[in-house]
Amino acid sequence: MSLRRQLLKALHPAHPVLGGNTISLLCNGEAYFPALLQAINQATHTVRLETYLYADDAIGQAVTTALCAAAARGVDVRLVVDGFGARNIDQHHLPLLLQSGVQVRIYRPEHHLWRHLLSRKRSRLRRMHRKMALFDGGTAFIGGINLLDDATDNPSPTRLDFAVQIFGPMVQPIAEAMDRQWQTLSRRPLFHRSIKHAPTPTKTAPAGQIRAGLLLRNNLSQRRSIENAYVQAIQTAHDHITLAMAYFIPSRNILNALLSASERGVKVRLLLQGKIEYRLQHYASQSLYRSLLNAGIRLYEYQPGFMHAKVGVIDGRWATLGSANLDPFSLLVAQEANIVIEDDAFCAQLEAKLQQEIETHSQEITAAAWGKKSSLHRALRVMSARVLFRLLSLTRYADNY
Structure with a gap:
């Protein structure tokens, strides 16, 4: 293009x-x-x-x-x-x-x-x-x-x-x-x-009265529609970002946007999967924790059971939810459908629910506690990330990921 x-x-x-x-x-x-x-x-x-x-x-x-x-x-x-x-x-x-x-x-x-x-x-x-x-x-x-x-x-x-x-x-x-x-x-x-x-x-x-738009992702004309929507919303954030993702292995563009947002003073919170459902994705996602924590991003892991959420709220004015995780499967391969909602009342309702889950069912991951993880755990994270991206490279989908 x-x-x-x-x-x-x-x-x-x-x-x-x-x-x-x-x-x-x-x-x-x-x-x-x-x-x-x-x-x-x-x-x-x-x-x-x-x-x-x-x-x-x-x-x-x-x-x-x-x-x-x-x-x-x-x-x-x-x-x-x-x-x-x-x-x-x-x-x-x-x-x-x-x-x-x-x-x-x-x-x-x-x-x-x-x-x-x-x-x-x-x-x-x-x-x-x-x-x-x-x-x-x-x-x-x-x-x-x-x-x-x-x-x-x-x-x-x-x-x-x-x-x-x-x-x-x-x-x-x-x-x-x-x-x-x-x-x-x-x-x-x-x-x-x-x-x-x-x-x-x-x-x-x-x-x-609610304003909303449909976001579709496919392998033809809308390859990066959902990714671009996230990046644009994150880049314009000025106060706070809350994302809840079952599988969080974001693209380089989304990761950099989140890190930059935190560096300019935006409060960034991520609610992620605490239970291990798929080991490769779980440990590969955790390989990002140190970078996220060092940037001042607050991390929470959902504890009671499996989390399948794929939602985000930014500045109480923009929200999205749907089928797309921020991971290679959703952003590079699958047909996905999200809705973007621009409505203060809806955003407040969704954010209140996420806040409730963070307070009552989640454990915060701090930089001090994360630094005490065993060498075996660190090895699992590194190996999982390498294996995942090696598998992606074999498909040639990860060239720009």
Whole structure:
């Protein structure tokens, strides 16, 4: 891309902010799943749903039952799942869904775990990590919560995560993104004419006062849309930044922006994963702690169970949440969807929730305590970081990371 095009893209971001929305914060599966199931059960015309994980647990079963019932009463139901994250869907859910008339598309089917993990083909790493839903063209959901019970494979009954429910003009770009995904996955082989699906009807009348924009990340024209949004927001911060990230291995641009913000006096806090879910990512993330602490950034580790949050609040005026972690998988490889919200009241609500989790469920990591970690722990951090970036280098994705 030429320098001129880069400058124009920076000046005119690909996520137009739309006013007139009502956006409700949903914390954890406890709030999200009842709202999602209610929307499915009340749908009369269309259901659109995208998810990375589709677990064979109580939540997966409840969603399958609701989707099948919707299709049986004549609702046009479309489901998109990732072929790796939901690679076991065909063992139970898929036959029931198809028999009931639910239309299903699987993004890059993958049934061989180790072949996937060890393959050097770049295409195998491209996954559909988005979590979005749209009902009757008027009620949308977007966030980081998979179709997975909070307690499944978790030492705690709560898996810290967030989503939002949306009414208003923001449903239009969400519908368009989901329709494009469906059309792409519905393409027929070469020399066979593909069916052009009609756009999902939407209800875009103003429903509130909140301004918001949709951020999509893909491997074509929007490779760095989410990364750039974070960098621009961090660079303009003047008071405080709070990020909660399940997997925190940021790009060089984001890391430098955070370090620079702290150096100019911005209060930067990071709420990160305390429990070890994936050892490589966990220790690789901790390899950054010393640099972050030395820059004056305050670190907290969430303790009760696994944290899956991917949210940020800056200066109480800008917030984002969605499916994208600040790690190589989300920033370099996967299809992701975040929402940016410019509303003081929403930002205050999200920041209050993060503050509560920091105060009640987290442990602060201080420079003094971190310096006392054993030599074995330091070796694990260094080795994990090297292995992770070595794996990335084999795919050629990490050239500019």
